[in-house]
Amino acid sequence: MANIIIKPGWQGRESEITTHSAYSGRRTFVKALGLGSIGIVSGWTHLSCTDDSRVRDVVRAAKDPDGPLDTIPENAPRKGLPANRNASFEVSEREVSSRLAASSYNNFYEFDGRSKEIWHLTENFNPFPSTLKVRGHVEKNLDINISELIESMDIEERLYRFRCVEAWSMTIPWSGFPMAKLIERCKPTSKATHVRFVSMSDKDEMPGVANQPWYEWPYYEGLRMDEAMNDLAFVATGMYGEPLPKQNGSPIRMVLPWKYGYKGAKSVNYIEFVRKEPNTFWNDLAPTEYSFLSNINPHVPHPRWSQASERFISDLESVRRIPTKMFNGYADWVGNLYPDEPIG
């Protein structure tokens, strides 16, 4: 474990670890160093959007107005698009974010953990065709063709608030289908208490998987079954009336608008039904910063910044600070799932 140099993330673009000789998995690695989470991982985890460099990234991305809109896979299904909007999910207090902002200011560590400009790194990524594997406590294992899955569902549009743990936010018109419909299709047995989602992970297609080996790829997330079956839980296959751009998680990505953005795994190709609370990517990396539940709560600060307000990205030239709502404004839908949390 010699020759390990760790720099905070804001000191430069080169990797934090210049030598990372054989280690099996990041957890063992951090344990071997005998360090707690916060200090060591500060360069690996999220930075608050109050950091000015984040906003500079937004402006820089704006200078390339064509690229981010041009990354929809050619072979993505378009059936049912644009879909009718479901009127139950109106967002009236703020405007819809621009499509350019939503497709050029992204978090997707499989491509890059540092900059928000993911779209121009997605050239080699081929989300279609692909197979969704369904495993664990199910009547039987399934290998589902994802194009066929999308084409077999009734596609609807839902306008949802979106809140990243870094304290920036948008309002996004997703298209897709309720997560409950997918779970129905998977036929979990009564033993399943939780569901895991695992993202695609390919070194040849995703530069961040190749050059950031200290992360525990593939990205993995999870929910309780009652959360996954809630009306709000959504599987997005598109946005702004088009199929999902690659940087937004093509071919399918999970959307859980009452939770911080990282709970919604992108580019999922594996679902597993399990009997206990599963480990999750960010919670394993820094348990003091990211909990399993990760419900949006303005009263609970992140250890490194407040969560009481957020930078709302309306479009790339127009960012303003607004207050954060309990459960991101979705207490009426999900408040009853968490009897121990305040609704106020």
Ligand SMILES: Nc1nc2c(c(=O)[nH]1)N[C@H]1C(S)=C(S)[C@@H](COP(=O)(O)O)O[C@H]1N2
């Ligand atoms: N597989 C995977 N899923 C992911 C991430 C990631 O790095 N990898 N980032 C998460 C985070 S931190 C956020 S805020 C959202 C960003 O989604 P967007 O770029 O479409 O807005 O995706 C989430 N899902």
Ligand SMILES: [Mo]
């Ligand atoms: Mo995020």
